[in-house]
Amino acid sequence: MSNLWKKETLCVQGGYAPKVGEPRISPIVQSTTYKYEDPDHLAEIFDLKASGHMYSRISNPTISALEEKISLLEKGVGALATASGQSATLISILNICSSGDHILSTSTLYGGTFTLFSSSLKKFGIHVTFVDPNLSVEEILTYGTENTKAIFAETISNPSLNILDFEKFSKIAKTLDVPFIVDNTFPTPILCNPFDHGANIVIHSATKYIDGHGCSLGGIVVDGGNFDWSNGKFPQLTEPDPSYHGISYVKEFKELAYITKARVHLLRDLGTTLSPFNGFLLNLGLDTLSVRMERHSENALALATFLSSHPKVGWVNYPNLPGGPSYGLSKKYLPLGGSGILTFGIKGGRVTAKEFIKNLTLAALVVHLGDVRTSVIHPASTTHRQLSDEELEASGVSSDLIRVSVGIEHIEDLINDFDKALNKLK
Numbered sequence: 510m511s512n513l514w515k516k517e518t519l520c521v522q523g524g525y526a527p528k529v530g531e532p533r534i535s536p537i538v539q540s541t542t543y544k545y546e547d548p549d550h551l552a553e554i555f556d557l558k559a560s561g562h563m564y565s566r567i568s569n570p571t572i573s574a575l576e577e578k579i580s581l582l583e584k585g586v587g588a589l590a591t592a593s594g595q596s597a598t599l600i601s602i603l604n605i606c607s608s609g610d611h612i613l614s615t616s617t618l619y620g621g622t623f624t625l626f627s628s629s630l631k632k633f634g635i636h637v638t639f640v641d642p643n644l645s646v647e648e649i650l651t652y653g654t655e656n657t658k659a660i661f662a663e664t665i666s667n668p669s670l671n672i673l674d675f676e677k678f679s680k681i682a683k684t685l686d687v688p689f690i691v692d693n694t695f696p697t698p699i700l701c702n703p704f705d706h707g708a709n710i711v712i713h714s715a716t717k718y719i720d721g722h723g724c725s726l727g728g729i730v731v732d733g734g735n736f737d738w739s740n741g742k743f744p745q746l747t748e749p750d751p752s753y754h755g756i757s758y759v760k761e762f763k764e765l766a767y768i769t770k771a772r773v774h775l776l777r778d779l780g781t782t783l784s785p786f787n788g789f790l791l792n793l794g795l796d797t798l799s800v801r802m803e804r805h806s807e808n809a810l811a812l813a814t815f816l817s818s819h820p821k822v823g824w825v826n827y828p829n830l831p832g833g834p835s836y837g838l839s840k841k842y843l844p845l846g847g848s849g850i851l852t853f854g855i856k857g858g859r860v861t862a863k864e865f866i867k868n869l870t871l872a873a874l875v876v877h878l879g880d881v882r883t884s885v886i887h888p889a890s891t892t893h894r895q896l897s898d899e900e901l902e903a904s905g906v907s908s909d910l911i912r913v914s915v916g917i918e919h920i921e922d923l924i925n926d927f928d929k930a931l932n933k934l935k
């Protein structure tokens with residue numbers, strides 16, 4: 510039934526169907542553990558032969574409702590919530606890669622993902638090659654190796670706002686016969702469903718728009734159930750797992766193999782679990798996601814349009830701004846809206862950018878995006894300050910770039926705030 514509902518309905522009613530007399534709202538099940546009577550029944554759950562919650566590091570009813578709702582919104586077969594977006598990215602990779610393996614990623618990436626890939630994964634022996642997303646399919650394919658195990662990209666890259674050419678990258682993934690993992694944080698499932706465009710795994714930093722209010726960290730991995738893991742490249746999913754009495758995930762769980770392994774193996778061993786309280790808050794945020802994404806997109810387009818005609822502004826980038834670098838791809842993949850993030854540069858560069866931020870009143874300087882309140886950041890001096898000048902350029906961040914996360918305030922108040930702050934500059 511719920512598979513047939515529209516996204517607006519799924520946001521408020523998906524993932525939780527109370528029975529007579531049960532709470533109307535998916536409650537916070539603040540319990541680490543669950544009661545059983547028959548040791549053999551619990552043993553079956555341990556062996557993955559029966560389903561049921563046994564310990565909240567691995568699953569919890571509040572979290573299950575959230576996972577189910579997001580999976581429905583993304584049109585996946587199952588989802589796994591994690592403590593943060595970073596741990597969702599980490600799990601999406603570790604679930605299929607081990608030391609010696611290789612990943613192809615676009616170079617236009619969130620700063621935290623870049624350092625995870627270039628520093629931490631490297632220490633685990635997993636090597637990531639960063640490719641310019643504008644290269645041709647043939648050129649990108651030359652970076653593939655026999656150990657390449659995944660293609661990784663962001664639908665709208667943070668903060669360069671490069672729109673992913675799904676057709677190109679899904680072709681590359683198909684040619685290499687590896688899964689296509691997409692970070693869909695910026696558009697959310699409301700504005701884009703990567704599974705419709707060839708993705709196999711979707712991840713989110715739920716901290717951003719899904720929460721929407723700047724309250725909770727969280728992440729999610731969604732399985733499209735549309736990749737054939739039995740092509741010989743993914744023994745972790747096809748060969749017996751000795752830590753589960755020799756179970757083969759593909760044989761036992763079919764199209765749910767990947768997401769089941771992520772939970773029962775990685776969440777069990779790594780413990781990057783989302784707390785039920787944060788899961789409750791993220792679920793509350795999801796209730797209004799579709800309405801918020803409409804307003805975020807509308808306000809961002811209006812602010813981008815205003816900025817592009819301001820004499821102090823050198824350039825503006827917003828996916829749905831006609832004539833912009835990504836306009837063609839944006840029309841194709843983001844027809845419902847370009848989300849709430851825009852970037853721009855003020856004439857005068859790095860120093861003027863910092864001065865401008867000090868002049869703002871409504872828009873606050875915060876290391877965050879995607880909440881109802883408008884915020885700004887200067888990545889070159891903050892989130893991306895660990896990157897060298899070459900790395901900055903490769904990730905599409907110029908030193909004058911200001912990233913704006915446009916909130917849902919009244920657009921006239923926002924435009925006034927930006928106009929005043931710009932006009933104060935000498």
Ligand SMILES: *Cc1c(COP(=O)(O)O)cnc(C)c1O
Binds near residue numbers: 595621692
């Ligand atoms: C913030 C962000 C992340 C990391 O998420 P956290 O919840 O902060 O760990 C990953 N990808 C993108 C695109 C992000 O914006």
